[in-house]
Amino acid sequence: MSATTTAPGTAEKGHIDPASAFVPVQTRSERQTSFDPADFGAPTGREVNWKHTPVERLAALFVDEPAPHGVISVEVSAPDVVEQTRLRPDAAPRGEVFTPEDVTSAIAWHQESEAPLLRIPAGVELDEPVVVTLTGNGGVAHAHVVIEAAPQSRGVVVLRHRGSAQHAQNVEIVVRDGAHLTLVSVQEWEDDAIHLSAHQARVAKDATLRHVVVSFGGGVVRVNPSVELAGAGARGELYGLAFADAGQHLESQVYLHHKGPHTVGDVLYKGALQGASAHTVWIGDVLIGPDAVGTDSYEANRNLVLTEGARADSIPNLEIETGDIQGAGHASATGRFDDEQLFYLQARGIAEEEARRLVVLGFLMEIVQKIGVDDLAERLVTRIEAELAAGAAR
Numbered sequence: 194m195s196a197t198t199t200a201p202g203t204a205e206k207g208h209i210d211p212a213s214a215f216v217p218v219q220t221r222s223e224r225q226t227s228f229d230p231a232d233f234g235a236p237t238g239r240e241v242n243w244k245h246t247p248v249e250r251l252a253a254l255f256v257d258e259p260a261p262h263g264v265i266s267v268e269v270s271a272p273d274v275v276e277q278t279r280l281r282p283d284a285a286p287r288g289e290v291f292t293p294e295d296v297t298s299a300i301a302w303h304q305e306s307e308a309p310l311l312r313i314p315a316g317v318e319l320d321e322p323v324v325v326t327l328t329g330n331g332g333v334a335h336a337h338v339v340i341e342a343a344p345q346s347r348g349v350v351v352l353r354h355r356g357s358a359q360h361a362q363n364v365e366i367v368v369r370d371g372a373h374l375t376l377v378s379v380q381e382w383e384d385d386a387i388h389l390s391a392h393q394a395r396v397a398k399d400a401t402l403r404h405v406v407v408s409f410g411g412g413v414v415r416v417n418p419s420v421e422l423a424g425a426g427a428r429g430e431l432y433g434l435a436f437a438d439a440g441q442h443l444e445s446q447v448y449l450h451h452k453g454p455h456t457v458g459d460v461l462y463k464g465a466l467q468g469a470s471a472h473t474v475w476i477g478d479v480l481i482g483p484d485a486v487g488t489d490s491y492e493a494n495r496n497l498v499l500t501e502g503a504r505a506d507s508i509p510n511l512e513i514e515t516g517d518i519q520g521a522g523h524a525s526a527t528g529r530f531d532d533e534q535l536f537y538l539q540a541r542g543i544a545e546e547e548a549r550r551l552v553v554l555g556f557l558m559e560i561v562q563k564i565g566v567d568d569l570a571e572r573l574v575t576r577i578e579a580e581l582a583a584g585a586a587r
Contacts, residue, residue, distance in 0.1 A: 230296050235252075242294070250413050251413065254300070260332065261333075264334035267328075268325070269326075271323040272319055272323070275313060282302070287339050291337075308339050319349065333359045342368045345371040345372060346369075347374075348373075352379065358386055360388045368395065372401075374402050380414045392404065396424065398425050398453070399426040403432070404431050405432045409576055412440065422449070427456045433461075435462070437465070437503065438467060448478045448479075453484065454484060454488075465499060471504070475506070477510065480512045481513045490520070507526075510523075554574070554577060
């Protein structure tokens with residue numbers, strides 16, 4: 194399966210002589226897509242979708258070669274009603290939603306001969322989450338996973354990543370009419386792990402996708418969700434939490450495409466950073482298409498820098514192609530501790546270290562509470578506190 198797509202007319206935009214001029218890709222909707230890794234080539238770091246990523250650390254994932262078996266151990270805990278099978282590249286719904294946007298996702302598609310499918314059947318409401326635990330055992334691994342919520346179903350799927358690996362991963366998400374799906378991807382890798390993941394989703398009529406990215410561990414972790422609100426009344430809630438330590442690069446490039454009428458989008462990512470060279474990147478692209486009348490959409494990214502030497506890059510973008518919307522906006526803020534908050538807490542007898550812990554927890558808890566899985570929320574709070582304690586001990 195091979196196809197290449199570029200937006201029509203992009204070569205002529207803003208140039209007198211299109212035959213002799215190069216026009217860089219300016220927006221997410223213009224990017225090239227292809228199932229063939231050769232159509233992309235290895236990134237140099239100058240490309241718009243790679244310029245904030247340390248590509249020199251990712252060389253092993255730019256090679257289109259079979260990876261050894263057993264690099265990633267997979268354990269699935271799911272109610273019996275959840276359907277599990279495997280899909281070849283030409284077996285639906287694989288490929289219904291997903292089209293690679295970069296070389297690593299094209300390689301993962303190509304190398305995954307049989308993609309695992311998790312399907313919540315029509316009309317079923319799960320009473321416990323599906324938990325997929327992926328443990329890296331060292332080496333390079335590729336994966337393509339398909340998750341489908343059939344019409345009028347409800348459920349939660351949690352992807353837990355731990356151990357060590359260099360992992361290129363695709364997650365294809367199909368949310369049918371009236372379904373409600375929560376997908377949580379948690380990255381708790383060891384410090385030497387590399388994880389590049391492309392999530393692509395389509396949300397149908399009156400359906401809701403709550404998509405959450407939580408990144409703690411890993412040397413380079415890049416999880417890029419792309420969500421199309423295709424049906425009338427579709428809703429997309431995209432949330433993220435990143436806690437970067439010294440030497441870590443945690444990145445998310447978020448794309449929310451309002452395609453159908455009367456769709457609702459809510460995007461909120463938060464990051465905390467501590468330690469020299471801790472780095473987070475958030476790029477948020479929202480496209481409100483010409484048929485997306487009545488859209489209500491907002492995206493925001495907020496970062497809390499805890500120490501010197503840390504850096505947060507935050508780039509919100511908004512495209513609107515119709516004038517008939519309910520509202521649209523974006524915001525971005527990066528800063529240090531609020532001295533007034535610290536003073537308030539210390540004035541009431543709380544030690545400075547404890548006051549800082551409370552401020553960070555309060556800042557990040559907004560995302561944790563949106564997950565809606567109590568056991569997972571408790572574990573994430575414990576992890577945040579451990580990160581803070583480790584930073585204070587340095």
